[in-house]
Amino acid sequence: MHNAIKGEIEGAATGRTSKGKRNIVWRGLYRGRWFYLMMFPGLLYYFIFNYLPMGGLLIAFQKYNLLKGIWGSPWVGLDNFRVILQTPDFPIILKNTLIISVYRVCFGMLTDIGLALMLNEIRIQWFKRTVQTITYGPYFLSWVIVYGLAFSFLAPESGLISTWYREMGWGALNLLTEKEFFRPLLIMTDIWKSTGYGAIIYLAALATINQELYEAAVVDGAGRWRQLWHITLPGIRDVFILLLILRIGHILDAGFDQVYIFLNARVYETGDIIDTWVFRRGLESLDFSVAAATGLFKSVVGLILVLGANKLAKKINGSGIW
Template identity: 75%
Template sequence: MQTTMTAKTASQLNSRLKWRSIYRSRWFYLMMAPGLLYYLLFHYLPMIGILVAFQDFNLMKGVWGSEWVGFDNFKIIFNNPDFYKIMKNTLVISVYRILFNMLPDVLLALMLNEIRSQWFKRFVQTVTYGPYFLSWVIVYGLTFSFLAPGSGLITGLVRDMGWGDLNLMADQDFFRSLLIITDLWKNTGFGAIIYLAALASINHELYEAAVVDGASRWRQLWHITLPGIREVFILLLILRVGNILDAGFDQVYIYLNATVYEVGDIIDTWVFRNLLEKLDFTLTAATGVFKSVIALILVLTANKIAKKAGGSGIW
């Protein structure tokens, strides 16, 4: 009996301490409330829309009145003759982005980190970071001014040199390269800033000790700098792998034209056309659920592999 009363008293005491702790931190919870409310309203409540993926959705009947069809919408997607083509295009473009757009961010950050002149370093950062603030519409306009058939700066120069007429904007062999090059120009500066922040967190005493031991700049780079940004690189790689089915809708949609559908049509552009032209909400929702499930599996897998490779992963 005494043991029972003691356990009950301890439970009540813990409860009181917990509420006192909450009360003491009430202003912190109050400041946190708007953020929690935002995520509740705009991230969690809209998840009710997932039900549309399993319904024959009728706009007049709404989510709760539409007929339940199970996995029929997913069968329609997988049986579509264009599905495997757009899946291949999405994966190829995304893998190209990972392979060719991550290393330039690291290289630019490493080069900026080695610059000793502060004014020159700030100038280079400003020049490389500036394109990030341009929309893809403006970037496409710049690209068109250079590569427009007949009137573009580069195409006109090639024609005047007697090397023939170019139409690179409609060239299937060049389209994916065009996406990667323009994405590289636009986003490399922003990616480098993330790695520069990681470089700034490295303890400078490590470099001083390396200098005392006679290590060259290359040795310092290999044994101190690169290990110092490894965790950030792995984190960004995991996030990119998780978003591998998001091949950059805004860029691809703006650059896409009928002549390059074969190599440039991705999942998001295909879904957008179905939604815009056919008002097919069910296929759109089903495709979103499919992408989310694949992204979750990829993130979990990449995180597990990163931990086994010696990294800390995301969690």
């Protein structure tokens, strides 16, 4: 009898506690109703354009037919993934993708940090703003315009630099059509276009560093290089790790827009990447199933890399994305 009464009391207490928690939750939702209302359009956008299209991943496991649609197309299981891995060109395009992506990560992030550090050292504000505006401007240009500029300088017959090189008697200069120069050309144009934008993120991180640390370092006799090594670089370390993890997650995205515009038949050996191959296979050959399977493959690899890089960063440095 005693145990039964005790159980009833505990059950009633648990019920009251659960009801109290629900009331607290509802009161919190009501108090923040206007914030949730403002957030709703953004959530609706991501739901419609990011999550609903994920239903199309079913195509990756089908022999998709445009006339039959998703529900009428026959299922083939993992056959599309076998087609990808057994394609003779897949090892080459995977290698090209990884090399170009690694180059982008290494050279791109270093130039971003370098420009941010140099701008941070400038004390003349009008000069600093002028340099920042000039370096930030190319980010707003499309890759079509960037290729047009590169073509005007490097076209084999009519380019400014190519013509000067030929008139100096040094022979023909074919940077746009030589496979040995294709990857460096991609990296150089990407640095020119994106460094200004990337530096802004590091400048924002530099602005959060406590200036009293620099004052204390000056009192202790530390020079600019010592301050840079012991204060500035540790101050942007977390931001660097965050951006590095995000870039590692996109290691199989080597920049479709740029590569597709710069690509030509003579540089396929070093310039053809997964995204350009998917474009030809999916849109030009209408093989949507293999294209969807490739996209799913890239997403899974990216997720694994992000999880692994985040875990490794937390173990080594104690900080990560989450």
